[in-house]
Amino acid sequence: MKTDLPHSETFPSRVKNFKKVGITKWVLGVFLLGFVAAGSYIVYRQIVIVPRQAAQRQALSVPVERLNLSVTVAANGTIKPERSINVSPKSSGRLKSLLVKEGDWVKQGQIIAYMDDSNLQGQLIEAKGRLAEAQANLQKLLAGNRVEDIAQAQAELQNTQATLEEATSNLRQNEQLFASGAISSRDLITSRAAYNSAKAAVDRAQQALTLQQNGSRPEDIAQARAQVKQAQGALQNIQTQLNDTAIAAPFSGVVAQKYADPGAFVTPTTAGSSVSGATSNSILALAANNQVVANVSESNIAQIRIGQDISFRADAYPGKTFKGRVIQIAVQSTVEQNVTSFQVKAAILTAPQLLRSGMNVDVDFKAGEVKNAIVVPTVAIARQPNGTGVFVASENNNPVFTPIQTGVTVNDKTQVLSGLTGTEKVFITFPPGTRPQTRTPGIPGMGGSRR
Known part of the structure; x- marks a missing residue:
């Protein structure tokens, strides 16, 4: 290769x-x-x-602000009726008819039920008859005797006078005859007895005529008047019992609960008996207009006054705010679980038809306004051994603790009464590892909680 x-x-x-x-x-x-x-x-x-x-x-520091703060006092409350009673008859008996049902609104004086009155109707007729009899007797005594009665008395007087004249004549004749021995003493005695009897008859007839002419005695008239009043009272008593069989609403309100149906036997109950403790002896429960009843702590009661506006929220209507006005402040405190508070009542001004008795509400009392107040975020306030204060940003943006005196707190803002001029910036957060340790006064070395 x-x-x-x-x-x-x-x-x-x-x-x-x-x-x-x-x-x-x-x-x-x-x-x-x-x-x-x-x-x-x-x-x-x-x-x-x-x-x-x-x-x-x-972003770690924010400028101190000057704001107008609306001061409010917060409290817990409940929707309760102004008045609440159990309606019942004055006398025991059977319920004849019921004209309303639960939830109905009734006006004061409106007839809401009728009781059975059959037994009273007969007593009413009898009482009317007795009154008529007493009135007739009184009128008879006031009118005096009739002319016919007076004439009859006069005729009786004249008849007795004639008898007396005859007896007188016979007596005189017999006296003369006796003196001459023509008659016996027995005949004289008989004629004298006839004379005395005739004279007494004349006296009785004269008195009877005088009575007829004078009319009734004042005592008889007074007694007759008393009998008329007695009969009138008896009739009025029966009439009142009849009127009481018509059950009327004692005040305007809503029928909160029904306890009896027609035909049920009901009895009187005390007017102040509570709705929750009612029994079937009552006819129904009646409640007046609802109101707000709140418990205000002893420390805040001085800021509450009659006529003060309030706003409140009900758990049943999230996000909805209602308006009201203070109408009553309790003069006696209540103590529950060692907490002293005063009961404050307020009228409901907006949408009262939405609120029902027993609903829980959160109440804000408008106690006033602080104008041009120096405020800082509440989260910026810290506690240190030398007091309560805030961390103010220095020229090089370092935190410097500055003691302050705080005032009212509204939402997330707290008023500063002293310690700041209003031109500073205060820290609300710190970078990791640079946060100054918050300490509770009087416990050195221990971290406290931020306000």
Whole structure:
């Protein structure tokens, strides 16, 4: 076989030289590739990383603001009716008819049920008859005796007077006859007795005529008047019992619950008995307009006043806000689980028909407004051994702890009463590894929680 290799260079040496040249080119390629990558990283760092880090450092601090803060007091509450009672009859009996059902709105004085009144109807007729009798007797006594009765008395008087005259004449004749011995003493005694009897009859007739002419006695008239009043009272009592068989709504409200159907036997219950404790003895439960009842802590009650506007949210309507106004503040506190609070009631001003008794609500009382207040993000406030404060950005953007005195907190902003002028920037976050350790005052060496 013929070869083109020079006679002076053998094949092994040729291979060795070739390998040396290949390695040198590979190292040179790697070096050039690394140089290009380093240049690209420098360009990328200057264009992308450095501006991003600068933006991140800038975002770690925010300027202190001056804002008008609307101060609110938050509390938990419940929707409750203004008034809630169990409606029942005044007297025990059977329910004749029920004119409403659960959920119906009724007005004050509206008839909502009737009781059975069959027993009272007979008593009513009897009472009316007794009153009519008493009134007739009184009218008779007031009118006096009739003319016919007076004339009859006068005629009776004249008849007795005539009898008396006859008896008088007989007595005189018999006295004369007795004196002459013509008659016996017995005849004289008989004639004298007839005279006395006739005279007494005249006296009785005269008195009877006088009574007829004078009319009724005042005592009889007074007694008759009393009997009329007694009959009127008895009739009124029966009429009242009949009226009570018509059950009327004591106030305007909604029928919250029904306890009895027509034909059921119901009895009186106390007006203040609660709806939850009602039994079948009542007819139904009636509740007035709903209102907000909130428990405000003792520390915030001084900021609550009558007529104050509120806003509240119900769990049943997420994202919807209702309006109201304070109408009552309790004068006596309540203590539950060692927490003292005061009950505050507020009228519902918007969409009351959507709210039902028993719903839970979150209430915000609008307690006022702080104008031109220096505020910082609440997350920027930290606790240190030397007090509460914020980390203020220095000229070289280093955090410097500055003690402050805080005021009200609204949402994510907190008022600064002293310690800042309003021109500073405060840190809200720190780069990894540079966050100053928050310490709770009085416990050196232990980290506290951010406010």
